[in-house]
Amino acid sequence: MGKKIVVIGGVAAGPKAACRVKRLMQDAEVTIVDQDTLISYGGCGIPYYVSGDVSDEAELRSTSFHMVRNEEFFKDAKGIIVKTGTRAVAIDRQNKTVKVEDVASGNEEVIPYDILMIATGSKPFILPIPGVDLDGVFTISDLHKAIEIKDRIAKGKVDTAVVIGGGAIGLEMAEAFKDLWGVKTSVVEFMPQVLPRIVDFPMASMLTKHMRDNDVDIFLGEGATEIIGENGKVTGLRTAKRTIDADIVIMAAGVRPRSEIAVDAGLQTSPMGAIVVNERMQTSDPFIYAAGDCVEVVNLVSGKKFYAPLGSLANKEGRVVGDNMAGIPSTFKGAVGSFIMKAFDVCIGATGLSRDVALAEGYDADVALTAPSDRAHFFPTESIVCFQMVFDRRTRKVLGLQGFGPMGDGISARIDAAAAYISMGASIDDFGTLEMAYAPPFSAAIDSINAIAYVADNLCDGRLRKTSLGSFLSWMDDFSTQPDWLALDIRHPLEAGPFVEKFGTAKWLAIPYNEIRAHHEQLPKDKKLIILCDAGTRSFEIQSFLDSIGISNTKVLSGGFNMIRRIGVDWYPE
Amino acid sequence: MGKKIVVIGGVAAGPKAACRVKRLMQDAEVTIVDQDTLISYGGCGIPYYVSGDVSDEAELRSTSFHMVRNEEFFKDAKGIIVKTGTRAVAIDRQNKTVKVEDVASGNEEVIPYDILMIATGSKPFILPIPGVDLDGVFTISDLHKAIEIKDRIAKGKVDTAVVIGGGAIGLEMAEAFKDLWGVKTSVVEFMPQVLPRIVDFPMASMLTKHMRDNDVDIFLGEGATEIIGENGKVTGLRTAKRTIDADIVIMAAGVRPRSEIAVDAGLQTSPMGAIVVNERMQTSDPFIYAAGDCVEVVNLVSGKKFYAPLGSLANKEGRVVGDNMAGIPSTFKGAVGSFIMKAFDVCIGATGLSRDVALAEGYDADVALTAPSDRAHFFPTESIVCFQMVFDRRTRKVLGLQGFGPMGDGISARIDAAAAYISMGASIDDFGTLEMAYAPPFSAAIDSINAIAYVADNLCDGRLRKTSLGSFLSWMDDFSTQPDWLALDIRHPLEAGPFVEKFGTAKWLAIPYNEIRAHHEQLPKDKKLIILCDAGTRSFEIQSFLDSIGISNTKVLSGGFNMIRRIGVDWYPE
Secondary structure, three states: OOOEEEEEOOOOHHHHHHHHHHHHOOOOEEEEEOOOOOOOOOHHHHHHHHHOOOOOHHHHOEOOOOOEOOHHHHHHHHOOEEEOOEEEEEEEOOOOEEEEEEOOOOOEEEEEOOEEEEOOOEEEOOOOOOOOOOEOEEEOOOHHHHHHHHHHHHOOOOOEEEEEOOOHHHHHHHHHHHHHHOOEEEEEEOOOOOOOOOOOHHHHHHHHHHHHHOOEEEEEOOOEEEEEEEOOEEEEEEEOOOEEEOOEEEEOOOEEEOOHHHHHOOOOEOOOOOEEOOOOOEOOOOOEEEOOOOEEEEEOOOOOEEOOOOHHHHHHHHHHHHHHHOOOOOOOOOEOOOEEEEEOOEEEEEEEOOHHHHHHOOOOEEEEEEOOEOOOOOOOOOOEOEEEEEEEOOOOEEEEEEEEEEOOOHHHHHHHHHHHHHHOOOEHHHHHOOOOOOOOOOOOOOOHHHHHHHHHHHHHOOOOOEEOHHHHHHHHHOHHHOOOEEEEEOOOHHHHHHHHHHHOOOOEEEOOHHHHHHHHHHOOOOOEEEEEOOOOHHHHHHHHHHHHOOOOOEEEEOOHHHHHHHHOOOOOOO | OOOEEEEEOOOOHHHHHHHHHHHHOOOOEEEEEOOOOOOOOOHHHHHHHHHOOOOOHHHHOEOOOOOEOOHHHHHHHHOOEEEOOEEEEEEEOOOOEEEEEEOOOOOEEEEEOOEEEEOOOEEEOOOOOOOOOOEOEEEOOOHHHHHHHHHHHHOOOOOEEEEEOOOHHHHHHHHHHHHHHOOEEEEEEOOOOOOOOOOOHHHHHHHHHHHHHOOEEEEEOOOEEEEEEEOOEEEEEEEOOOEEEOOEEEEOOOEEEOOHHHHHOOOOEOOOOOEEOOOOOEOOOOOEEEOOOOEEEEEOOOOOEEOOOOHHHHHHHHHHHHHHHOOOOOOOOOEOOOEEEEEOOEEEEEEEOOHHHHHHOOOOEEEEEEOOEOOOOOOOOOOEOEEEEEEEOOOOEEEEEEEEEEOOOHHHHHHHHHHHHHHOOOEHHHHHOOOOOOOOOOOOOOOHHHHHHHHHHHHHOOOOOEOOHHHHHHHHHOHHHOOOEEEEEOOOHHHHHHHHHHHOOOOEEEOOHHHHHHHHHHOOOOOEEEEEOOOOHHHHHHHHHHHHOOOOOEEEOOOHHHHHHHHOOOOOOO
8 A cells, every 4th residue: 555645625736746746656545525516627717717818616626627526536547545625634743644524424533644735725814803704705715705806786686786906816806796796896905006015106007097997996095994784684884984885795815824733733733824946846844835815825936935826836735745655756956926907998917026125125126117019009909008117226027017009919928938038037138129029910020028138238238317107207296396307208299289388388399209309409408308218218219319419308108198198187178 | 412222123022122212212213124014012902802801902002091002103202213024134243234124115225223122023833743834723923913813803703712732822712712702712731730830749739720710721731733724724733642633723832033134144042043132132243232032131039141032121121121222221131931821710820930840850848838829818808819839948049939819910919029039039938028018908917928928938957748749640540549648638537527528537537627626536547548638738737736636647738628629639529
């Protein structure tokens, strides 16, 4: 008889490790225990199940060849014993046993192990506010809750919804409510932007505008203070500023590692409670592995440990656990934290560190912005995409990349290439020559990822001097904040004309890009020129030229009007 | 007055370098000479101009902000002198001058330089066969030819077309003729597959089938022997096997570096005539740079020099030239040869070395194949994608990746990530944990690129034993070639049933995947089992299980029926 392997947790990392180790050691006795009755599901698919894109929850628990991954499947196809409805209560490391409890009957059992894996996942963070126990308040933490949410909507019981938390799950749920079901939906986010720490202000602002354009109300910088109800049922949500009606409240305020059993067993955990593992996913007890949302992993950019509860990482970590349990010393070196999300007709993605996180980590971080075509600009399906690169000025290392563009795989292509490159320590210069497969239907000869690296290169070397989007927007709101600024709009006269008309030549001077060399004598010497075009590229060219003739009091607005239009401003001429 | 910089060639690398160096050194006098009158165009867009996706050739010569890049544009916007219709005749390195000739008048002029750049591009390879000078025989080498081709089609003068060469340009032109204009189109390729050396047999076969399904005739392993005509006009093409009618013949048999002027000047060139440059794109004369289709660069996989005439590389190399001419020591380290192409409703991409090239280079090369979902299999827009990974068994280095799937950016995402990773020397194990941004609308929790790495890992460690697609197809054509083989079809009985019925249980045994553990006693011991499923994944699981019970005379068909269906076979049951 082979080794006894016990896996606690049957969603992602656990089953992956169990199946892998069983394949590698067919004589092993592999047992998965899970307190839930529904296991091995794609939790990231829940918003799409609620929206109706996925019609049946069983699809989330099925293989690509349409078998439901239940106890019978694991037994017949995989040779693995699965005990559902079975909660692991305690680990006895001395005697190498796990005490489990049948959730329904309360009966206890002691299961011996040679090797143990903890894959207990995460638990939703419950805000410490009144009303969280009201009927109609949900977290997105398992399939049962998803089924109940969809059931309520499908039965017409939900006219209004509030989502607490503008992270990925919250925004995906908001789209699900609004898009298919037409539920009046609001998102309340405590931080001043959506997707905090994942993307920075410009990207978050474009996403917010797009969601608002699709009738999702988004309230930023507002914490939920109370969930209110009547007769035990939720009726709304209060913030410091308003009360919002709600038949349903989704609490999507982040997750925490579910690691009590590891803590109780004396395994090393991080201050936030994540289980500490090495590259082979071993805990501080070499006979116990852990993976998935209950562990922390190395951030391949910063080199520090971080908490990255992502289903895609859980599966990769799980395979590494399976290898190691079978004696193959595979390693999981870490992650860069890649992220992508659909929101109505757009998608937003990121990898590596955001500017805010990079600054907090002590990097000499700066950002490059641009907004070029996603493929050959003459190809019919061309669209504008917006990218922000985060880089370290001192080492020229690329720390992160964020992208916003039309729904499709074009943003993925750049984010994924960046993730591969960043995980290998690539610099701005590497990104400048990164070889994206080129044909006009797919990319530009100078791909957007090269273009953003060129911007970073010019910034890093001090050739390009920019104003921040925030400073520019402040000035546009109130010219008196920077009385000596003058917009130099180098776009086509048809584009620049309405701005000159609205703001006057004292604030808005228009000279087309291709006429600056001939007519630069029209430029005032006593003003700071804010050079404006669509993407920022032409503006940099003009800044370089003006420098050469002694007009150096200039700044470029990177990303230009392509980005401004997507962020949405109230001063845009009709 | 600043330095005199002269650039020979005004299509891609030349203008890029000229504009960059002018930005960096505004006092430089930068001159571009080009023998053509139309310059700075996207040559890769020609098939899309011919197809009508791009309506006007001027779009190929325009900026993203819709200015035509002509002499006036370069002068006004960039401060660069462009002399079109001006052929560079000779370089006098001693006196640092270039002799140029006005193509129309024959007048000669001598232009002095401080720094020179050669960006003369490539010239089409003209097959040494009779008839190449007939009216109606075209190469795709400049915009004038493209304009004339489209003009002939638009005027209804083209009913039949033959393309010589099944490379990217040839296939793109074939699609252009067929798709929009309904021209009866044939492709003749000398090698036994399309896209030779770029992709391997399985990928090429799927593409061939898709193009044939779209009514493009493709004749493989047939060299053009003669172009035939009447009254000086082309009427058809002969191969050893047939004569094909043609009102137009496109010769797309590859390109060669256009480097005569460099050779005459005594600069170092490769045996095939490509100009030799260092990482800073300097030729053997430090005052002369070269870039684009006239140079060879380092292959970042093999470390050897190779010829990669791609517009995307030309632009990146051009920027490096511009930097260096201005004293910034930027480097172009090399390329991995990324490739992507649209063909009707599919796309095909590749990066790094193909198996055939890797074997020729002396690697211990092997391939992994798989055909999984391109995103969460429960997401409505899911499709099957086929990937082949080329790896070195000895070092576990990934040498290349090839992908085939539905038209869109999904293949790009994997090819681009692979290009970034391969250029950094990534191994199979790195690919196994490569972090592709995950959400169900974009990818699977275990992305297809991880899945193909898992296959490679299992192959490399000897856990997975496969039969080649070629061997399997041969056996299906004639069972007597391998009399002891038996197909073990583990798909759903509804899928496997028709095969059992057609081929009989002596050749085709069907036991569903999830019943093998219970019913393995049905398996004969005296046969070699070829295990078959849709992608190959389940087959590997079954192989592992059978190994553990002593049935080890088995092989897996990687890629399975997902790939077989896309390649197209005549034995498929109705």
